[in-house]
Amino acid sequence: MKNSNKLKIFNDPVYGFISIPDEFIFDLIEHKSFQRLRRISQTGLTQYVYPGATHSRYLHALGCLHLMQKAVSTLRQKNVQISPEEERALYIAILLHDVGHGPFSHALESTIVEGVHHEDISLRIMQRLNEEYKGELDLAIQVFQKKYHRKFLGQLIASQLDIDRLDYLKRDSFFTGVTEGNIGSDRIISMMNVREDELVIDVKGIYSVEKYLISRMFMYWQVYLHKTAFGVELYLIQALKRAKELYKMGERLPTTPALEYFLERDFNEKFSSDDIDVFLELDDNDVMFSIKQWQNHSDLILRTLAISVVQRRLPKAEIRNNPISKDELEEKRQAANQYFGEGAADYFVHQSELKIIPYDHEKYPILLMDKDGSCKDIADSEKQILTRPLFEPTIKYHFCYWNSDKLERIL
Amino acid sequence: MKNSNKLKIFNDPVYGFISIPDEFIFDLIEHKSFQRLRRISQTGLTQYVYPGATHSRYLHALGCLHLMQKAVSTLRQKNVQISPEEERALYIAILLHDVGHGPFSHALESTIVEGVHHEDISLRIMQRLNEEYKGELDLAIQVFQKKYHRKFLGQLIASQLDIDRLDYLKRDSFFTGVTEGNIGSDRIISMMNVREDELVIDVKGIYSVEKYLISRMFMYWQVYLHKTAFGVELYLIQALKRAKELYKMGERLPTTPALEYFLERDFNEKFSSDDIDVFLELDDNDVMFSIKQWQNHSDLILRTLAISVVQRRLPKAEIRNNPISKDELEEKRQAANQYFGEGAADYFVHQSELKIIPYDHEKYPILLMDKDGSCKDIADSEKQILTRPLFEPTIKYHFCYWNSDKLERIL
């Protein structure tokens, strides 16, 4: 599978060296569709709170490729048969699993390309690459779609302990500096095994898995659902939503051609091939450039949201254990409407329920395999010390509203 | 100097926590002029070669603030007197030392704002902030300009072992994953001392300093002067240069208002106040957005350079021990002219002399202080093992030219 005179190695601050397993994979990396991921930040506006988190989806995808090579090598050492074709399919599928991400993904998915999931776009782009490369991605696409008969291949791409999570939790912990979220990806991979084509974990790895479940919790509450980062993302979403509405009202805004294409259209169903073309032009620069321009726009709502996002004049954001009372909500809504005009509250006041199940053992059980080959759910192991308390979901409430003090300063 | 109920702490992947020493410093950080640094990458296009190097100048400035607090605390423990005013001046000066950096600094300084140094712009912005804050930055500006009578304050801002270098070498090593460049910033700072108002190093720190000098060498040859990163930056410079020429010929290009302002003007002398205003609007997004648009421009030279930079169709780049021969240079120039038309060679073929003096002991001597208080140049120490070989400059030659194979693919 190797061609030694084009062996390529990337430096990665997380794993050291990342080597590229063969030339075809290298060509995929060099492809324009994949290079676009360089310009898409992995964690969006989270860098407003954790300034180190400027890493790109490109690097995450390379990191996944690295971990997948470790996984293949570990499983083969344990006498799990993986053919060269299956191996390559795993590499392609994990490399491209996020290729359909747009800039500030959640923001886009909620507004600009409403109703179109990034997984679907990833699949579409893979299919397009498959045409270009004359069927070389056939098996990868089967694995990505979980249609391949050996289940563990798909589980390595997407499951409770998939390679995607093993990279992004470790990587996001690394770049944010939130050490509580640092998981032992290497250790978990070294404990992977396969029984009857299902992915399982050797029993010795139990504490690495428990630590992983807990670290994931820390990452959710400290990073992904951080009150301020979550709040500023909400405001970005509102800015794009407002922009789209202004377009519907016949206005045009200073923006980039690619973003304008999406502001002008609705996508209730799947993308057309043309849509994919334009989508592949879009990256974080389009959004940031546009938002910067909108700071001077005449529409008060758009202007306020843009200034809030660009200049980090952040909304007031809280996380609470109980739902926000109707009265409190109404009070903030009225204040917003009063200040910005009727209807503004929908842009400026938000309540969101945040629900995390640390270990969803029904949907995604983690199986531990004993030395004798028998398997049981991690929660039923004699050794478990922290898993059982992790069955219960944690529910909190994010509340984010217009803070007149802050915003007055900026208008 | 503290106000405990607004103490702010940032997470940093390099140092863990960075705390903000007082409210005024915090206000400076929140200032729009400083927040702009979030959108300026510390190492520009180096991320094309080291994909982890997406960190911003904002984070570097915070890192400097952190190290400066360590330095102040270390020196005070060694009974060096530093007044609260001097302390704050150090923090302000190091925080703002790079505030005048534009996007892809070297590129800009060579073209867009030709002849205007980022240090000068930093100073201008500091002066403007000083007006806004009614003289609070007076002492910081003196220190920054090396006009303050206690020399070591200025040396902490800029010298062979200044806080700026101690942060950026460590940080760039960290984010690139080039571990050969990892310096012991903490160790060097813990060895700092002051004698007769000059910054010196306790003799016990000799090996940390030697390692620093060597790591710096590694960073230069592996990162800052990496043949490919250096090459793509050259092409970015040429693209901006070409754009500016097209403006002179009366054309207008798709770009952002702020960048257009600079493409339309020449700056042979200092900036006007208006120039500063627009400069503060400019960040990496303006350049990347524009280059992306220029991929479709009718001018063959601009289009080629833009595609080369955006799609990573990189020029052929080499580093050699000897100057490139006239014949070879001429051959590549002719090829470029033939392909793109007369005059194109100036854009596509470049030779650069790269000269590094590992330890420039004449310009910036490093003084070691013995237990008895006597000082000598590190190179004269009985303990030195690697310093003397580091007097000699290393000279190499970068050669970068149009690679017809690669470019044909993209046009």
Add this chain to the structure above:
Amino acid sequence: MKNSNKLKIFNDPVYGFISIPDEFIFDLIEHKSFQRLRRISQTGLTQYVYPGATHSRYLHALGCLHLMQKAVSTLRQKNVQISPEEERALYIAILLHDVGHGPFSHALESTIVEGVHHEDISLRIMQRLNEEYKGELDLAIQVFQKKYHRKFLGQLIASQLDIDRLDYLKRDSFFTGVTEGNIGSDRIISMMNVREDELVIDVKGIYSVEKYLISRMFMYWQVYLHKTAFGVELYLIQALKRAKELYKMGERLPTTPALEYFLERDFNEKFSSDDIDVFLELDDNDVMFSIKQWQNHSDLILRTLAISVVQRRLPKAEIRNNPISKDELEEKRQAANQYFGEGAADYFVHQSELKIIPYDHEKYPILLMDKDGSCKDIADSEKQILTRPLFEPTIKYHFCYWNSDKLERIL
């Protein structure tokens, strides 16, 4: 407090540099009673399971001194008043808190110096040093005994989040390589605060504390109560117990003078001054040397235990969720008696209940301080995500018995 020409710095793999705050502390470190800790392993026979865990109590004590300096500096930055005398008392007390540890402490405390706690011996040695140094340790002893009126000083020495634990958990995690146990000592210290002379934690530190509580659990189950390490320690205890009994029967064994002194005596009450003298001669070498000799002794029980410990012919050890049944226990006891003669079962078959309360909020509440200065138990915080599940004790059962297969090989 500093005398710059005798400033001493130690290298530490965990924290980098450890500096010694003043000359008197340095003299204590150089004292023979403290140097003895170099020859006492921090985690005893745990290195049988985790071969990196060869670190000494000496290093742990230095590590504590380092963290205490961080704590003092943090608290002063938050305007907590700590006088130079209190500061020095903290350093002395934490440096010497373990000075009374014998070799393989738990083993010794269960047998050789039965009924005498290492804390009491530490106190006795401190008092002796206090005489030698003419009262210099007065305040340190008060703090160590929790008799000082400002409660937080004593809490820094011994409490749920004391400096002792913050060092040993981090250090033992580091040297064992059990990364699940790696706590953020620095982060926790940077979040320490004092309210009404009580140690509290700033609310921002909540996740560092939760991670600490969980990491501590991991360290208990993976390291301190590891079935094999716990088992081999039980056998070491039995070997010493057997040796003591042989002495009572009038035998003499090959051993060292210091250890013999303790094998010949019973200590139901406090140590005499002579006892302390001999105790200070004792270190790991005495025990290991003796056990090595006993491998050839004629007493079958002693010989078997010694071989088991020295040659790592370990007993069969298990950890279970339920108590061992009477039948099973009886079966193993009979097998032991049959093989080694009546009475042997007491040496070779052991059941131990292991009970861990992750967060004992009644005995040692952790108080979080909000920005407004109000405090509440961490378990009552709106932000807590993992603390509540940590109230419940975990109980497991260690079972360890003679494994005829293994032992036959060695006799």
Add this chain to the structure above:
Amino acid sequence: MKNSNKLKIFNDPVYGFISIPDEFIFDLIEHKSFQRLRRISQTGLTQYVYPGATHSRYLHALGCLHLMQKAVSTLRQKNVQISPEEERALYIAILLHDVGHGPFSHALESTIVEGVHHEDISLRIMQRLNEEYKGELDLAIQVFQKKYHRKFLGQLIASQLDIDRLDYLKRDSFFTGVTEGNIGSDRIISMMNVREDELVIDVKGIYSVEKYLISRMFMYWQVYLHKTAFGVELYLIQALKRAKELYKMGERLPTTPALEYFLERDFNEKFSSDDIDVFLELDDNDVMFSIKQWQNHSDLILRTLAISVVQRRLPKAEIRNNPISKDELEEKRQAANQYFGEGAADYFVHQSELKIIPYDHEKYPILLMDKDGSCKDIADSEKQILTRPLFEPTIKYHFCYWNSDKLERIL
């Protein structure tokens, strides 16, 4: 080669997990001869200066086994053929390469087993194990003796860039906390290749190799030849030498049976089989126990040396760039003789020439392999930046003598 139900994994603070490749290797690790290495410190008395350096030769050997597995896997990925027999031979040879080390090796080799090298003893022990295991070590022994026809196997065991050095430099740097010595073992191994059965390095690894050469220098001057550590080792050697002389004069000292055996005998030639038997009983405990006893011996010289070593009353030690003058040497010798009696100077006053060649390119050239398969010495590479200055040997002089102030305190 694997037997999945006995797969064993060790935790290692340096590499994380170390897995044992097969059952036979595991049996060797469990063997009494190998377990002895647990009780032999890797860096002897260096822990007097670097208190973290308590790691054992056992852990170093396991670390080598780990790196060797990496090397085999890397080379196979580059299509270097290595048969399962060769693979196992590499593992056995590297695991056992140091099995003949005695306690405080250099001390012993200079005195107790004068003239017998630890490599020879390692070989003898391997041969004995080979008998026990009926020829299973045949190939390993050939490789260890560099008699195998494929040269690179022997080079992986012993050469400029062998696995032994790659582990001990990294490990000693780790445990001492001397970060200047931290080499990128993983990176160097990932750059290993084989051409015509010779070990070479891919050209991309040049900076990792240059960093390695420099880090090795730092380790020599900061650790292995540290003036104090080197001095205390000299005094330990003298103590053993003095003990041996007292035995020759007919005295017997308190010591262990195994050490006494060696104090009573001279070994000018190879060991007998009996000698090996007793040698395998010997570890650090024997030496430390004996030295501790000798602190009270009537012989003034022995007593002084013992106290100096045990209580860390260290001799005065210096490192200079020039040889010590005859006059100065004579002065110190006279002082020693005067104080301790004629002849004492040989024990208490020492000058040693220390000579390090950073890169001995004649004896052990490092070959870089270009992409086209051609090889050249690293020093001739266009890319080298630091190698050439590393040809020159560095020579310094260690001077160590009786410091009357210090010793008077203790006698």
